Amino acid sequence: MAIVRRFLGLAAAMVVAAALGACSPTGSAGAGGTAGGGAAVATSVVDLPRSYRFAPEAISVAAGTTVTWNNNDNFTHSVQFLDGDLPTEPLLMQPGESATFTFATPGTYSYLCHLHPQDMRGTVTVTP
Numbered sequence: 001m002a003i004v005r006r007f008l009g010l011a012a013a014m015v016v017a018a019a020l021g022a023c024s025p026t027g028s029a030g031a032g033g034t035a036g037g038g039a040a041v042a043t044s045v046v047d048l049p050r051s052y053r054f055a056p057e058a059i060s061v062a063a064g065t066t067v068t069w070n071n072n073d074n075f076t077h078s079v080q081f082l083d084g085d086l087p088t089e090p091l092l093m094q095p096g097e098s099a100t101f102t103f104a105t106p107g108t109y110s111y112l113c114h115l116h117p118q119d120m121r122g123t124v125t126v127t128p
């Protein structure tokens with residue numbers, strides 16, 4: 001009986017941990033929003049972990065900053081800009097590769113992985 005209680009306790013703890021993880025800032029936010037409604041993260045590096053997402057989804061950089069996307073997934077991904085005068089041709093990344101882009105003009109720029117647009121969306125907010 002003690003083994004059953006211990007198992008049920010561990011199972012309940014795993015369910016709670018999974019539920020809390022789904023609410024974390026690294027969870028998926030869907031159509032380009034920030035996960036959990038949080039603010040953009042001040043960083044110039046975006047990771048593509050093994051989960052079909054950009055981490056963090058929303059970043060903030062100063063004008064003139066070069067942003068780097070690192071594909072740490074097992075699949076090819078891309079960064080394709082959706083806004084303004086930015087290039088529309090996707091920046092393709094094979095597994096283990098990186099892509100960079102320098103943001104010169106302040107504004108908020110949306111992007112997605114054109115190979116997985118339903119899952120992978122992000123934004124870059126460029127400040128003066």
